[in-house]
Amino acid sequence: MKDGLQLYNTLTRKKEPFEPLNAPHVGMYVCGPTVYSDVHLGNCRTFISFDLIFRYLKYLGYKVRYVRNITDAGHLEGDRDEGDDKFAKRAKLEQLEPMEIVQKYTLGFHEVLAMFNTLPPSIEPTATGHIIEQIGMIQEILENGYAYEIDGNVYFDVEKYSETYNYTILTNRNLEDMLANTRELGGQNEKKGRLDFALWIKAKPETLMRWASPWGEGFPGWHIECSAMSSKYLGREFDIHGGGMDLAATHHTNEIAQSEACNHVQPARYWMHTNMLTVNGVRMSKSAGNGFLPGQLFTGDHDLLRKGYSPMTVKFFMLQAHYRSTLDFSNDALDASEKGFRRLMNAVSLLDKLVPTERTDEQESFNIEEIKANCLKAMNDDFNSPVVIAELFEAVRIINTVYDGKGQLSATELEQLKQLMNDFVFDVFGLKDEDSSNIELNAVLDMVIELRKAAKENKDYATSDKIRIGLQSMGIQLKDSKEGTTWSKS
Structure with missing residues (x-):
């Protein structure tokens, strides 16, 4: 086993030696895509970055369980539980069932990552496949006194949680400032606190995706899925949790809160975040x-x-x-x-x-x-x-x-x-030569080189030069040596 690996930990805001809980086994959880639309380049950068990390940890000899979820339920248009369900909205727009939307964009996501030659994760769980685990976790949070139920909705009590734990540990923000600056949004009137977020959302009559729960029919909030799935497949405490930096302020902050409120332990030892994309200096x-x-x-x-x-x-x-x-x-x-x-x-x-x-x-x-x-x-x-x-x-x-x-x-x-x-x-790096599979090109060039060789042997230097110059104009460089003629791209 090789050592000396240093990781920048968003949680502590410094580089730390990588010391897995159960070496040589490593548990890594990365927040996957919300599959209601085409994958965007920000997603691609995140997953290419964590593919690099996955590959290098394997190269060092670690046995990595890489879990990357698929969000296919519970994602509303706003981070504070307001707006329409994105899957239902897209399903109505395209006149499809919500799970048809999920299948369509999940396949598209996999196709794009395959083009980038990324390795598949060890496990790729879905939110809809883990409703029972999410309900179970919400029940434990309720029993521990960090959540409350109002009219079929279950909310996480941020101020109650903050009496014992540091809610802003990941971002180092000031909690009082956050409370003062939080806007009044739809659904906020029934919440105890402005920062409280939904663990379970009551289904409206028009809600397409709904499940039975102790609080009535509804669906899970966005944040609870990752806490439930990461603990199921990696344990209550694991090594690396990652995603884009845009997830740190809300999604990952709430993940930590949920996990501590349920399990009384920080879920991940190292938090890692990829940075944003810009185009000509302007944020994409x-x-x-x-x-x-x-x-x-x-x-x-x-x-x-x-x-x-x-x-x-x-x-x-x-x-x-x-x-x-x-x-x-x-x-x-x-x-x-x-x-x-x-x-x-x-x-x-x-x-x-x-x-x-x-x-x-x-x-x-x-x-x-x-x-x-x-x-x-x-x-x-x-x-x-x-x-x-x-x-x-x-x-x-x-x-x-x-x-x-x-x-x-x-x-x-x-x-x-x-x-x-x-x-x-x-x-x-997971790079590949995109021309290496072009057998026809290799065969044609070998034939052209043989024709040029025959021309030179017949002292037909005009034809020989014409072939060499023609290939050069197409970006193919010939090199003659005692061992024969080889070609390369200019």
Whole structure:
């Protein structure tokens, strides 16, 4: 087991050594999507970031149980229990049953993440599949005196809870200021306190999704589902809880409150949050008109995009920023990432074409072990993927230097280099060469190279040059050597 991993803990607002409760087992819970519409890029960034964390923990030898929920019930339009149910509203709009909406957008979510080559979670529970667990948890909170029931609605008593626990421990906000600044909203009149939130919501006559409960027919509030499912699959206390930073102020704050009110213990030891997305320096949002879906980013079908970018280019672009940093989308930044990703994949493809030899004293020496150590050091520093990428491009420089005949690698060094790129490019980052499956392209190029070879043997240099120049204009570079002719992307 490797050690030295430091995680930034939102709860304590500092980096802490990672010490799992039951090493080598690790429990990680990440708030999944609310599947009433297409997945947005903010979701993608969060799940790509936690895929990186999942992959690296597995790489270090931990046995990770990664739980990522699907919210398919109980999500109203507002954080303070006001507005319509999002699933019912979408179902009426599309003239479908609510669970058809759930199925449609769950499949779409999985398809998008598959395009980004993320690993599936160990368990992907749904809110509607765990109504019994949520009701049971609400009953315990009621019995412990931290909730109350009014006319079929059950509310969490924030002020009562705050007499014993710190409600704002995750955000460090001032509770008195929050109480003073909370707006009067629909449904607030029957609540005891302005910050109180719904654990169970009474069904209206038109409510489509409803379940029987000790308090009458209704449905669970949004926050209770994650507390119930995380404790079921990871225990009352587990290692990592994550999500987007927008969840910290309300959803995760209320999760902590529910779990402590029920189980008398903090649910997670480490809280981790990904930062927001911006477009040309402006926060990405529908209201700003600068939000685009992953599909639009892939096709370029948006006014703010000059062209489309492949899923791996977008993923590489995201990994070039630390998960806690703001990520700014722009055409120039995406173009640069596209070139960088192609350069990285091109270097990886050249590895099998390198021939090991014993290095002479005059040639540059390469320390592959040092590059690997630097990659591990960066990942152990709160998963610092941008630094790892910089180290990988030092490996790219070595590959190109050797391929151009300006350096040599021993058999051991070449094997170390191959292992380094496989470990971090493919296993940890989850990148893949989007052209590697194009068997037809490889076959055609092999045939063209053979035709050029025949032309040279027949001293038909005009045809040979025409083939070389033509391929070069299409971004294919030929390299002749004593071992034969190889090709790479320019």
